[in-house]
Amino acid sequence: ARPGVTPAPSRTIRGSVHGRPAYLVPRGDGLVVGATQYEADDTQVTVAGVRDLIADAEALLPAIGEYELYEATAGLRPMSPDNLPLIGRLSERVVAATGHGRNGVLFTPITADAVLAELADDPLAEAKNADPQRFSKEGL
Incomplete structure (x- = not known):
């Protein structure tokens, strides 16, 4: 200023x-x-x-x-095609937790619970619709 x-x-x-x-x-x-x-x-x-x-x-x-205009930038917030996050196993060694968009912080508690459940091989029923395999040919 x-x-x-x-x-x-x-x-x-x-x-x-x-x-x-x-x-x-x-x-x-x-x-x-x-x-x-x-x-x-x-x-x-x-x-x-x-x-x-x-x-x-x-x-x-x-x-x-x-005030001085110093910089103008834009960022990306990853989202899935259906606007639901991607939470779940991609392989035996990879668990995804992404695609939450601009309100991702609101999903932190359920995402943490879902990832921990995946790691314990006991997937959360509440995260079923967020399965990242839903977009694969096998998931259709």
Whole structure:
């Protein structure tokens, strides 16, 4: 931020602007603004996406317009074709726990239980629909 501008918040700010979720997360060297949600398999950042994020961030913290734009990046959150995670054995030595998408942290308890159950050769009934073999020819 420029001298004299409202300093960055010390805690995360979350809000909704025009029905879109927005957040500002303080980091040691600045402020992270997020986030758009676009289902694609690339990490290209668009002008429109950045514009909308900045406009939404300005609605939450008007002084952000005086901040330096340091970087614009996009990341991928692995998801399966049916939006269910992949949890289960791929082989005798490999157990998968992936494809949770943007809400993966919400699945942490059941995923941990399911992986431990797989390792103990006692699969969880609750994780049956997350079987990673469901997309293989044998699983159809």
